[in-house]
Structures are given as structure tokens and as C-alpha cells.
Amino acid sequence: MKKRIFCTALASLMLMSGCGVNDVAEESSSNADKTSAGEDAAVEATQAPELEGYKLLWHDEFDGTELNEENWNMEPHQPGWTNQELQEYTTSKDNIYVSKGNLVLKALKQESNGRKKYTSGKVNSKNKQPFLYGKVVARAKVPVGQGLWPAIWMMPQDESYYGQWPKCGEIDIMEVLGSATDTAYGTLHYGEPHGEQQATVVLKDGNTFASDFHDYSIEWEPGEIRWYIDDELYLTVNDWFTAVEGEDEKPYPAPFDQPFFVQMNLAVGGTWPGSPDTSTDFENAEFRIDYVRVYQKDSYDMNVTKPEKVYRQPLSDGNLIYNGDFAEEEDLADNENWKFLLFEGGEGSAEIKDNTMIIKSEKMGKVDYSVQLVQPDLPMIKGKKYRVTFDAYADEERDLVVCVSAPSAGWIRYLKDTLFTVTTEPQKFTYEFEMKDKDDNNGRLEFNLGNKGSTATVYIKNVRVEEID
DSSP states (O other), X not given: OOOOSOOOOOOOSOOOSSOOOOOOOOOOOOOTTXXXXXXXXXXXXXXXXXXXXXXXXXXXXOOSSSOOTTTOEEOOBOTTSSTTOOEEEOOOTTTEEEETTEEEEEOEEEEETTEEEEEEOEEEOTTTSOBSSEEEEEEEEOOOOTTEXXXXXXXXXXXXXXXXXXXXXEEEEEEXXXXXXXXXXXXXXXXXXXXXXXXXXXXXXXXXXXXXXXXEEEEEETTEEEEEETTEEEEEEOOOOOBOTTSOBOSTTTTSSSOEEEEEEEEESOTTTOOOOTTOOGGGOEEEEEEEEEEEOSOOOOOOOOOOXXXXXXXXXXXXXXXXXXXXXXXXXXXXSOEEEEOTTEEEEEEEETTEEEEEEEEEOSSGGGEEEEEEEEEEOTTOEEEEEEEEEESSOEEEEEEEEETTTTTEEEEEEEEEEEOSSOEEEEEXXXXXXXXXXXXXXXXXXXXSSOOOOEEEEEEEEEEEO
């Protein structure tokens, strides 16, 4: 969910006119022969493993004592460069260094005359290791702390080829918020208008992505990109697009048919994670990367076509919501119909009982969606009008938010975020809206119970979303 505000136009690599695999990237030489005294001395050289069906294109095991500048650029930026982030990215060895077989990107906090200043590190392989299609595997351990935002992601070598962000495309291999290190995000950005597809992996039983190293990887092919954590597939995307407003879409699979490069950074603050607070431990604000490995197949099938969108049909009574009467006591953790979600400090549970969705909150969390009930896959057609109805009450008077969102279209709202108040007596709520945006087969009804000053149990019944004249 890296909301880049702009995409600097830098013409640096001539793209191929056809769709052949780019051969500009060559396997990098190891820097493991560098040695020095002390704890930062080069460690024993690591041999990247072979993967069936792939050849190793390039890799960095960070076995030396210095950043290998044959692979990486340090990328300085002033605060506020993007996403309203607070850090200054520097080239200082205090922020970017190699130690004990890891690349370390470290965030630092300084105070001068009562003003806070944050510095951190960002590296990229632009102009040094670009490639077209392949498998990227990065092993990393993230820091804990409110306002910290580590990321491993990819941008096109020539960001101006299809136009500024999001038209140029962006592949986010991994993002984790330091305030919720049990959750990792994989995201694809494209458009215009801005399209976004995202999935998460949430660790259980107290495990976090900060307590140990994990493998984050993508498999990027001409018509499909797949995301994995520790070899477990959790997101597949094959229906992206890009266009200049007012013009036809570019031929699929644009914009993901051009060379990209890998980059890694540790942001501080910004529109998504929020600012650091007194609990943020900058002594240990280290994003540690064990290795980055890029593999490629000998050949790829370039003859790909964009899949046709499939629109879910309404039920016989016209309801676009499946199991809206809660007649089925379904699994709320799977991807069928209703799903219960927790984010950003929210804690709670949900169950279906006696034709009622019962949502219990233990902690309300930091944001509206910290405690959330959703149903995705709603067909939203431009020019159509829709009505949302449901019954709701609670153990005590409290506020909730309802909306129809667009997870695949930049999280815009078809039905705006609407605050409503429930009491201890059941009430019927009705909201209407007109769909004014591009057809979408993945609208999502949301009930958001987080960060509203109450953890009172909520009861929801008779949920409907239907098309109206």
C-alpha cells in the first residue's frame, strides 16, 4: 500500500520493442572476499541455491563488509519526498551498512532545539540489475515500532515509458508496519485510474515478522504475478491494466512488460503508518536483509491475453450479498462470502448464531478497520444505483462505519464511509448510492467497528445490497 505521490520520469534504459526477456542483468560477483577485523568482518561466502526451472540471474548475499555498489545505489531524499514521510534518506554508513551477513537499513532519531529529525536508508538496483520477468526471493527481518515502515518493492527502469505513477506500475513484494509486525502485505499498483490489488499474511500464536527472518518472494511472468511468504502462495494477480486518461488501455500485459528493478527502504512516518511516538525504539530500528536473489526461466510464453472479468450474479431475490440472512454458520476466516478481519491493534471475534452476525471486540485498535466485517466480490456497474440495508443493535449505544469500497481500484468508496449509531434496540438502516466509476467486479461491503470509543458487542442481521431503478 505504498501510496507514491509521483513517479520521477528518468529515461535510462531503452526498452525492447518486442516482449523478449531482458538480458541486461548479469549475475553479480560476490564481495565475500573482503575481510576486516571486528564483528563486521566478512562472513563465509554463501552459495545461492539452484531452483528447478530457473537459472540464477543475479544475487547479493551481503557477505562482505561494504555495500556492493555493482548491485546497489544508495538513494538520498529529503523528508516529505513521498507519502508525507518524515525521514531523510542519506548515504551515511550510520543508516546503510553491511554487518554479520546482513544489509542493515537503520532509522535514527535526533533532536535539535526541540525539533525532531529522522534519518534512514534506501537502496535500489536501478541501472545496475534491471530484469524483465523472473523470481525474486528476499530474506529479511523487520523492526518493531510505531511509525516504522520497511518495504521491499520494484519499480520500472524507465518510469516514463507508460507515464507517471500509477500508470508506470509498481510491485510491492513486502511491506510491514512496525506497529503491527504480525501482518505482511503484498500489493500491485497500476492504472489509470489507480488500480490496486493486495493481500496479507497474518502470523498466529504470537509470531511476528520481527521475531525472525522470513522469505518474501514473487514470481513475475508475462500474464501473472504471484506472491509468496516462506514458499506459501497468498496472492495471484493477472488482470491489471494501464491507460492514459481519455485513451484506450495499453496492450496487455502493460505496464508489467518492461524491465523493473528491486529497491528496499525503511521509512519513518507517513500517511499509512503514522508518526513515531514515545514507544518507538530507535536503538533497534533496523531493517535487516539477509539476501536478495533473482532467478529467471530460460524462456517465457509471451502469448498472453487479459482474462475476462467475471461478475458474481445476484441471488434469486436480487440480493448481491451471499448469506446475508446468516442462515449458514460459515467459516469467517476463509475467502467465501463473509470474512472477519483484525488490523492495527484490533482484537476480537465474530460468529454466526441464530441468523445473526455477532461481533465481539476486546480492543478497538487504532483505525476504523481495526475490527472489520467484509463481503467482497460485489459487482458494481457504472451508472447503476444500489441500496444497502441491514438491521443492527449492540449491548450498549455505540458508533460504527459502513461503506462499499474498491480494493482493486485504489480503495476509493462507492458508498462513502458512513458513520451510524446503534442502540440496544434493533434498527433498520438504509443507504443508497450511484456507481459513477469504472465497472468493478470486486466491490466490498464493509462494517468497521474499530477506533470508535467502544468495544460493545454488535449484532447484525438481514444484510442486503441490491440494484434499484
